[in-house]
Every structure is written in C-alpha cells, then in structure tokens.
Amino acid sequence: MAELLILTPQLPYPPQQGTSLRNYHIIKGLAPRHQITLLSFLEEGQTLDKAAPLQALCRQIVTVPVVQRSIGDRLRQLVTSQLPDMAHRLYTPVFAEQLRELLQQNSFDVVQIEGIELVRYMAIVREVSPQSRLVFDDHNVETELQRRNFWVDVCRPHRWVAALYSAVQMGRLGRFEQWACEMADAVTTVSEADREQLGGLFPELVTPITAVPNCIDITFYEPSSLPETADLPRYDLVFIGKMDYRPNIDAVRWFAEAVWPQVLAVRPETTWAIVGQKPHPAVIRLGEQSGITVTGWVEDIRPYLLGAEVFIMPFRVGSGTRLKLIEALAAGKAIVSTRVGAEGFPIRDGQDLVLADSAEEMATAVLHLLHNTEARTRLGENGRILARRYDWREIIPLFDDIYRSIGVFA
Template sequence: MKILLLTPQFPYPPHQGTTLRNFNLIKGLARRHRLRLFSLLAPGDAPAGTPVTDLVEHLVTAEQPRRSMARRLRDLVSTPLPDMALRLWDPRNFDTLLEHCRAHPPDVLQIEAIEMAPYLFGLLAAGVRPPRIVYDAHNAETLLQRRAFLADVRRPRRWVGAVYSAIQTLKLRRYERRLLRSVDAAAAVSEADAAELRSMAPDLPLAIVPNGVDLSAYDPRHPYPNPYGRSGPNLVFTGKMDFRPNVDAALWFADRVLPLLHASNLGPHFWIVGKSPHPRLRRLRNRPDITITGAVPDIQPYLAHADLFVAPLLAGGGTRLKILEAMAMQKPVVSTRLGADGFPVQDGVQLALADTPARFAARCLELLQHPERAAELARRGHAFVTAHYGWEKIIPGLETLYSSNDTLTGASDRR
C-alpha cells in the first residue's frame, strides 16, 4: 500500500515519545508498504542523511510555525479550538501538503497525533479524501487533560493550571470527537485511551496499538559507558522535561520522596535526564542530591548504570515509553499506578507500584537495600517487555486498520 504519514515533528533522532513511536512505526511499515512522509521540522531538525530518508519514497518537510505566549493566551478565550489544534497549523505548510497529495494520491492517510488534525480537515475541505484515513492517537487528549485538571485542582498553588486544563478538556472533547468522526479507523495505545475514544465514536473501528521498544537498541548486554561519575545509588527519571506531567513528576519526587530516602543514609542521587528542562525545575539545580542533565546524546548509558528507574507520574495519558525502555534495559522500576497505566502489570512482579510519598520511598528503599530482589524484579520486567513489546509484534495490529474489513485487534489478542 501507498501510505502517507503526517507527523508533528521529524521522527529522527528517536529520543522521546512522539519521535520514538513515529520512527519505529515507519521502520516497521517500510518492510511491507511504500511510505511517504510529510513532517514538520522543529529548530535543529536535519533530515538529510538520516535513516528516515532510506525508509520513505517521498519526504516532504515544512517548518513548524511559532506561536507566542500572548497569542496562546488570546486563543484560550477567543476560539473554541483547543491549543493543540492551533499549535502547528500554517496555511503555507498546508499548501505544500495539498500539492503533494494531489500529485501523489495515497491509499492510506495516517494522522500521527492530534496536532496534525487541522491538515486533515484542510484536505477534506479541499475535496481530497484518500480511500482510507487512519488516526494514530498517541494520547487520548481529553483524558490526559482531565487527569491534569484532577491532579492540579488538589493543590492550591496549581489552580491556574487547573483552570487551563478544565478549559482545554472541554475544547478537546469537542475537537477529538470531530476528528474521530472524520476518519475511517483509529489506533489507541492503551485500553484506557481506547475506552475514552470509544465514548466519543462508538462505531469507529479501533485497535489497541501499544507503544513498543526497539529491543536491539535497548540491549542490557551492551557495554555502555558510565555517565554518572559517582558511586550509587543513582535513581533516574527520563523524558522531555518541558512536558507538564514530567515536570510535576520530577518535582514531586524531589520534594516529597527523595528527602525520605535520605533518612536511610544510602546517599541517593536523583538524575533528571531529558531535553528542554522547564523553568519550574530550575530551583532543583542548587541541590547537591539532584542533577538535571538537559539533552543527552543517548539515554541508554543512564539506564544501564542506574540502580533504580523511577516513574513518579501524577498525570498523563497513553503508555509510558520510558518504562518500557527501563525494563528492556533490565532495570528495576518503581512507578505510580498512573505511570504504569495501560500496561498489564502486577505490583511486585514486573515492577513496583506506589502512589504516596511514604510508600514510594519505601518501595525504592526495599529494592536498594535488597539487590537480589531488585535483580529479580528487573529480570521479570525484561522478560515481559521482550515477550510483548518489540515493535515487530506491534506493527501488524496497526496494519489491520488499513483494510476496509474493519477487523478489530488489540494488545490482549497477542498475550
């Protein structure tokens, strides 16, 4: 099939959620399909010479538009559209896409994430409707914003964020429903996301196509250099650090959990690894027990030499690639239940789960003080990921959506 994918950013290097999913989907689909890619370039993106150019027949790029904070605030009160619908729309970029679609009509148009929905609506308005349109929902965005609201409304200092999330939740519900009713099929990354999407479009063919991990790139047997420069225990949390759920998670762990760990006299050090640290994290830089790395070339060395991976997420949606990566690297994981949402895991089997500061600290201490328990937990987590979450096991579920037979599939069908 000739498949045209629309991605909100160039899918290489695959260093965070969106690019990781998009690159590995492209890599897997290219084995059996003819791919074309329309991708919006962030500052610094350089497609030339990347593996993506060898995987697609046609690559069409345009620059991501920029919106000022003042414009975002005006849009908050002046338009019924959610912020995500306005973030990447640009009429000149659309003209480029429209010209390509008319010259090279695809069999399947695949929308990667809700930010690219305006380009779909533009094509439909221009009379361009490919035979099959598939929406790959990286998150059920309404659910994600609702969870952000519920997390913020409990904390008076975050009430401004709660108001923002409440407004976005209402706008996203309408917009997400419109998107789902404009496509022929959709993919969700978890059962919770699928349930949210089904509530808006009950008759839409939908498959659960979970996030996966490139098992060859996350091989615990590889001799990675040690990036820490200090003895343990080193506790690591990874992700794009201007994403609000990641910022909140890092602050919660630093302020509420890490002080409890110091009472053990183990001397733990918390590493926050990921690009674009938000200004809210700046106050942590003066703490001797915390390191904020910013962007790093590869996260594998930080995972390989960590004593513990923590996922203290309080909000969010979808499924967390970071947890899959840590388990693929055979590291013990402590997560909140929401952080592990979407994975069919059991507390104490593949990872440890805890939701309060005291309980989260206790689970960390248990694994740090008993290395044999940590190693066994890590071994079971690694076996779980290798059995179910290699991309070669996931791609066929997406391909079922390309057929007009509307066959439904899900992660549970493979287990």
C-alpha cells in the same frame, strides 16, 4: 503494497522520546511492505542531513519548520477561538499548502495522522483526496489527560490558574477529539486502556478503535548494545523524559517535594539524575538540591539507563502509555512507578516492577530496592521478559490489519 502518507509533529529521527520513538518504529515496520511519504514538522535543531536511516525508509520526506507561538498568540486564540489550544499548536498555512500539493500530485491509499496536534489537516485530506482512507493515531486521550491535570492542580491554590486552563480545555478537547474520531476511517490508541477510555467518552462513535501498543527495538536497550568499555554514569535513581512536558514536570517536582526528603533522611548519600531535553525552569532549580543532577539533552539515554540502580516513574497525571517504561524494562532495570505511570501495561506488582502511589509507599519501595541487590535483579529479569511483547517487530504489523479492515489491500 499501499501508498502511505504519514504526518508527524516532529521529525521522527533520532528516535529519542515518546512521539518520535513511536513514529520511527511505525515507519520502520511499514516500509518493507508499503511506499511511504512523510510530511513532518521540523523542530529547532533537527535536520534531514542527520536522518539518513529515516530517509532510507521513505520514498519522499517533506519538512516544514515549526512556527513558535508567542504568549500573546495563545491568549488571543484562547479568547477568540472555540478550538482547544492543541488545535492551534501546529496549524500553519505552509504545512497546509505542502499537504495540498502532495495530495494533488499523488494518489495515497492511506493518510495517517500521528497525534491530535495535526488532526485539523484532516479536513484538507477529505477535500483534496476523498478516496484516501484516514487513520488517526491518538497518542493520548487528550480529554482525559486534561481532566487529570485539572484535578491535580485544583487541589493546590498556587496552581489554580493552570487548573482554570485545564477546565476550559476539557470541553474544547472533548468536542475536538470526537470530531477527529468521527472524521477518521479508523482510530488507533496506544493501549487497551486508552481504547476503553476513548470509547467511554464517545459511546456513540461508529469509527472502529484499535489498540496498537507503543513499541521499541528491545535489543537497542540491552547491556550488550553498548561497548564493554563504555563509561556508565552511576546514579542510584534515574528519571528520563522530555522535561518541558507537563506530566513529566509534575512527576519530578512531586517526587522532589514529597519523596526525596524521606529517601535522604534514611540514605543521605543517594543520587538522582533527571535526564531529558528542554528542562523547564522549575526542573532546573531541582538541580540545586543535594544529590540531584539535571542533565538536559543527552545524545544517548542508554548509559544513564543502564547505569541506574532504580528507575522511577512518579506520575500523577498522564494518558497513553509511557515508552520510557518499556525502555527501562528492556534494559533490565528495577522500576518503581505509580499506577498512572504503569497504566496500559499488564503489570504484576512486585514481580515486573513495584507500584507505589503515595509518597510514603514510593520512598519505602525505593529504599528497599536500593538496599536489596537480589530484589533489583529479580525485577530486572522479569521486566526483560515482559518487554519482548512490545518489540516493534511484534506490534507494527497490526497496522496492516487495520488497513485491510478499511478497504486498503496490501
């Protein structure tokens, strides 16, 4: 049994979106074999009082409220610092001091950093607890993500400011991400595709990189997980995600501008729900269009997922793998996705889901599935089979192998 200290960017409970889903299942999977201390930021509205299942898995949980940065702070840091914006996002003296105290009071075998926003704290671990092994769980290849953002935005004049931001961040993120990988004893990514991208970006890196895929509890998304009397909201199309996240915003805006009019032209009664917390003003405005509903935060996404006819993933930018895809597969939904949306998964086009990159291809695929119950059923059945490979019980033990490889014997 090893002593683990895990750092997370937000309290991983309730596990309702990508980062918290991954982190919660990491903790849940490791807790039976290791002693876990959790040091986490606490976002607005989060409280330990409502996180009893998480508390039961951890020996100790220490939280620090997120400090919101103003636009002025970000502009000043952009000009005066050579670090990328993400390096400043969650770096606070209070969190640093809490980390120092935990390291001084305990002897941790492993300190695991969940996400690039927290890697500046690696220097403190090396200083205070040099015997601890450092594992950097890189949820996205952020340098590659910014490169993709740049090429999407530079083609649209009204997005040139965003493209300029990405151009500045690419170089800074490249240096920062490389530093983090070199500082760590082991690096993990969420897919083989990300592992290859990271290795390609930093070919001289000697730190071992291992893919530990994103995972969920697939039983949680099966139709039987809800009461038979549950009233499911019925929408033809559903998109689910954290709606202040740049790739999600771009996905729904592109679908609304380029695909949605084609769908309505053929099937004007079609309905579409955009489900997820913190919708950006540009997303909220989409709710003014015919047939589109923007829900904002919902307590449970499963009714929307299970009540949908087709699940859409119209991503043009992104990195890592999208947990929402595994959720939709586990729920037995017919899925239409771009190749970026399905990146990192061994997808069989036309069998597990339908791949469509252009607006015309996506509109055609969506309309075909809305008119074809048999095709939706077939895709859903195949999707459930694929989802079984991404159950947390299958994936999380990979971390034990990584710990052993860096000299930590459980």
